[in-house]
Amino acid sequence: MLNIGPYTFQSRLFLGTGKYASGEVQKQAVEASETGVLTFAVRRMNIFDDSQPDPFESMDLSGFKLLPNTAGAKTAEEAVRIAKMAQAANMCDMIKVEVIGCDKTLLPDPIETIKATEMLLDEGFIVLPYTSDDVVLARRLQELGIHAVMPGASPIGTGLGIINPYNLSHIIEQAEVPVIVDAGIGSPKDASYAMELGADGVLLNTAVSGAGDPLKMAEAMKYAVEAGRLGFEAERIEKKMYAQASSPVEGMSKL
């Protein structure tokens, strides 16, 4: 079980709700994933922009914890404004800080992310910042009092998976709060790998919503996160350069 702030989650998979072909597909994918935490961009909600459709109209949200993000913010101030709007609409007490510093990579701005994190902690939010895999930055964010840290595996929506397992390992080894690997997951093996490295959870969206069959992929991700977590707990074998027989036959009777 995963604890973030005062909350406990059965599933270690957080699912984004963007870009599904329809509300019905979204709903079924969410169910198949067995996630307990749904993320969404506040700016995509009709509380923010009433010309937007309600992304949750076909879903009963009562069983889920909502984790809105501040996507679209380029400064700390924008991020805070977006977070407060979500709070005012009773959508959340948790917020994923997402302050983008680069349009091409959608990678986060470290300085504005730190600022926004400080401001939102002051406002009493449960704060989960999305960050690069910069090891020291992850530590600096934790020193501010965040509730979980969310390093990216690779840029949002690229499906490139875990490019730098070393940095993620260092972040995990040094972490004092849960580490949720966020962004870049492309397939089940990536989600499993993040968990095997010792991550506490995985957040993904495009890997499911953009798959040929989002429902099957949602189910795949459920199993992948479970497999990776068990694999981490089970302690994998060391890698070796030379072979090791699984059924050694040395010293046995000759044919």
Add this chain to the structure above:
Amino acid sequence: MLNIGPYTFQSRLFLGTGKYASGEVQKQAVEASETGVLTFAVRRMNIFDDSQPDPFESMDLSGFKLLPNTAGAKTAEEAVRIAKMAQAANMCDMIKVEVIGCDKTLLPDPIETIKATEMLLDEGFIVLPYTSDDVVLARRLQELGIHAVMPGASPIGTGLGIINPYNLSHIIEQAEVPVIVDAGIGSPKDASYAMELGADGVLLNTAVSGAGDPLKMAEAMKYAVEAGRLGFEAERIEKKMYAQASSPVEGMSKL
């Protein structure tokens, strides 16, 4: 469901039975894996060498299909002799051809593997040869009439995982019989990856028997194979160099 020769298997995970700390651990790991196919070295059996303990003494084998292998053979003739011994003991009609050509890497000998395969097919066995990931060799073996092909991910027991996904992809793309990725799997992500590439199944042993907690790892592998298969069927997203917002906010109202 996986079909090999006349047999149908619910699980796509084949589990080796070597090197467990005890018969009890082996039994529980097998159960946790939910495998339907158990593999073992004939030369490790007490039919072959009566000073050997019975590796299955604590297990009821009635629910399993047995896939003995010819580990320890360095020539086609030895492999055939081992296979016939297993057959004579009513252990199998299926055989995994394993003719090792290198003591350091335990990589298979292509020439002797082809010879042994031909001879065992002539004898009426259901033949699954263990082979390197040589693309043309896998095809040549299939032209002989084998029932499944078993390319290695990396050398036996190394835990190096899938070193050459290109070759495995080419083998899978060209295959006319099931492809079971065999050897080198180190952790759940590797098993998932093999399945995502389109393999029909995965055979592993040391990854489970050598893990800190073999039972948990057996369960992890069960989920990993399931995740990978579903991921393959679901068709993953393409990899991209640049980011793609999961919740695009372009064209939205300004803050």
Add this chain to the structure above:
Amino acid sequence: MLNIGPYTFQSRLFLGTGKYASGEVQKQAVEASETGVLTFAVRRMNIFDDSQPDPFESMDLSGFKLLPNTAGAKTAEEAVRIAKMAQAANMCDMIKVEVIGCDKTLLPDPIETIKATEMLLDEGFIVLPYTSDDVVLARRLQELGIHAVMPGASPIGTGLGIINPYNLSHIIEQAEVPVIVDAGIGSPKDASYAMELGADGVLLNTAVSGAGDPLKMAEAMKYAVEAGRLGFEAERIEKKMYAQASSPVEGMSKL
């Protein structure tokens, strides 16, 4: 030719001077490398600590540009103090900002690096900050007016090479000042790869000083940087999944 601030360098290889077995080995390795820029930790100099040996006693420095670094600093203030000491000793007008935020990985502290960079630019230094491969951080540093940016390939002294070629590519694509890949280079292929990605230069130390034969490795790195630069300028072929005959024989007369 490489331009940084008012200076022009023939070689794109910067060589660190730490950890050589002797002054004589250091001198010969420097010569073999044909570098024009030598880096060193100010705190290792006897201007800083007169119990230290003079690391350059066997060398004539007249042909080199010196690039001292602020290794050992954990805060911006320490870095500035170290830089000023080097300046006062007439050692430099260029400084490599190195503010470490993690003892285990020696990865840089993004916040203190930014602060130190600002302060040293105000003091009139030619500033080259060592940074992680965080894409947006590299941009933020450039907006301050730095003269080159020095993202790490992997942690100092690890020899892990280029772990994240994507981030380096993004940094290079967006850079408005020279990009010198710094830290983690383990072998010639790593130096070549950095240059092939479009880096303007490479800084390395342990790969040479820690090699079995530092002189040969220094020469190897000279060629690797040259190979990588030419390879970048020559524009490599695209990667393909399927083969392309170099000597296509389709449509030719039958045998």
Add this chain to the structure above:
Amino acid sequence: MLNIGPYTFQSRLFLGTGKYASGEVQKQAVEASETGVLTFAVRRMNIFDDSQPDPFESMDLSGFKLLPNTAGAKTAEEAVRIAKMAQAANMCDMIKVEVIGCDKTLLPDPIETIKATEMLLDEGFIVLPYTSDDVVLARRLQELGIHAVMPGASPIGTGLGIINPYNLSHIIEQAEVPVIVDAGIGSPKDASYAMELGADGVLLNTAVSGAGDPLKMAEAMKYAVEAGRLGFEAERIEKKMYAQASSPVEGMSKL
């Protein structure tokens, strides 16, 4: 210096002569590479098919050793016929055996390659077979008496570089004749890497002929092979998980 059969070569780079934009570009690229060995498909020569242009019409071949290959052969018999035609035209006493077993990957057929190798050795040729990176197959070929073994880095013309450095390492470690890594090289780092693993030479073609600027790439490859060889001889540093300061400052006087 590299010895193959009775011949000694200054350069460890073998260059293919296919697919250049013109004879003049080919000639200049060959010069820039400083190679001593030129390879070409016999079937592309006008001795074989007089409608073909002479690929060497603009070159003086007196300084080069020619290494024709049997590209286009799908059986051992075809390969032998092609080799004999080249011999009859006084083109060679060395032959690169290339018997393709797959049109999509142009990967070699292990069985036909072995057969052709045996037959050509019987005919007195100096034989260099192109093979996959199958470790045991490379050994079997050597047991026949070949003069060098040529494992592929990845499929011909793909530019995928060295996919499986483990197999190449095992082949090199076990080799009793020179190992020339052949096929798949995409950029200088790949050529350097092959040499760093201990290969005795590298053969490439498309990486140069298909580059934006073939002359520059030919020069890049010359340096890359040199860098990689020196890097191998110099013995690189071990890879480490955690950082190692190149200029350690522990135990030094406090600021």
